[in-house]
Amino acid sequence: MNAPLKPAVILLSLALGACSLDPAYTRPDAPIPASYAVAGDGETAIRPDSWQAYFTDPELQRLIQAALDHNRDLRIAALRVEEARAQYGIQRADRLPAVDATAAYERSRALYTPDQTINTDLYRVGLGISGFELDFFGRVKSLSSAALESYLATQEAQQSARASLIAEVAIAYVNVRALAERIRLAGETEASRTQGYQRTQRRQQTGLDNALDLKAAELQLESAKASLAALRREQAQAVNALQLLTGQPGQPILDQDIALDRMAFAPLPAGLPSALLENRPDIRAAEHRLKAANANIGAARAAFFPRIQLTTNIGLADGHLSGLFSGGHAKVWAFSPQLTLPIFNHGRNRANLDLASVRREIGVAEYERAIQTAFTEVSDVLASREQIEAQITAQMRITDSEKERLNLTNRRFDKGIANYLEVLDAQRSLFDAEQQLVQLKQLSLSNSTTLFKVLGGEWQPQS
Structure with a gap:
């Protein structure tokens, strides 16, 4: 090895093995209880390893897959990952020297005597490293680590x-199905009240019912x-919302007659609760941001x-371009390390360190808040x-009672014991009870979907 190049190689080796001034990272304690106040059912059930194993309805699976393929918000999130990956690649590249090929031509005129000047031509080609920082104290390494954690x-x-997104599609689909069921019940009620109104018209014409009964039947209809x-x-709006989530506005939703049951x-x-630390991606993201803030303290x-910055170059030089490649050239090299020592910068470095320290404390608080939010949601x-x-159990009993009440009222009306206003009141109460029962079943399914989300979604996320 040429003697002039040995110092550069030694310094480069020391730089690649730089020390780190990052604070030792310790995961903060989770500020939550060891168990939930209300234990969930099925604690011994096996966790599904994918969303397909949890959401088993074929049409819902089709819609979720369409959303994963076409939803624009998810596409933006994926592009953010690519953006962070590129930024990490840029920062990581700073840890290694960049070798550039150079070619230069220089023409100069120098004063040789008071009456004579000399023109000089010089051609150079070579390889060189320019402005590479020898990372003795781990500044570049810390910045690279921070970029990596930000990417993760x-x-x-x-x-x-x-x-x-998976949970939102499932909830929107349940909403569409619930509205279809409520529309079916409302259609049956309309048909029933149409028959009742027509019957009241006939009875009023024969003198069995009065004008007040007919008007009440008309109002109910x-x-x-x-x-x-x-x-x-509401159903049209719910379908539009579901289509927007799937990223395919205008695409039809299969009109299946599927009861919520x-x-x-x-x-x-x-x-x-401790499992949330590993299952919830938002908690893992908060911890990565905390690690990035920790690495930034090392850089500060x-x-x-x-x-210390290193600039070095080795190459060939000659007064004629053809001489560079015909053996008449001269070997040239340059080695110029530069040392910069901060002496007085109006407290900039101290302020940067304080800023990095405060941001780390913010990261700790955000991490703890993410854990507490997850615990509260579950x-x-x-x-x-x-x-x-x-x-739901109570509402089912209410609905059954309202059905029985309507049957009894109809029998009393047929025997002339009850008036038609009692029948209309019983019909109205049954309609309200059936609608409330469907809404409670919808709420139960939405609650189960939300549980999938707040527990972290998939346990073996697919690429």
């Missing part, structure tokens, strides 16, 4: 967006028509120490699940 945080954010129109408007999802155990600390879902099921 962006990846986790994409997984979080994916889980949210128009109320049923208004409710049906409102539900159809047959849309139960697979059992999903809640597990322990390293700024207090000298920075607790809310578990607490609601039991009460929703109790509501």
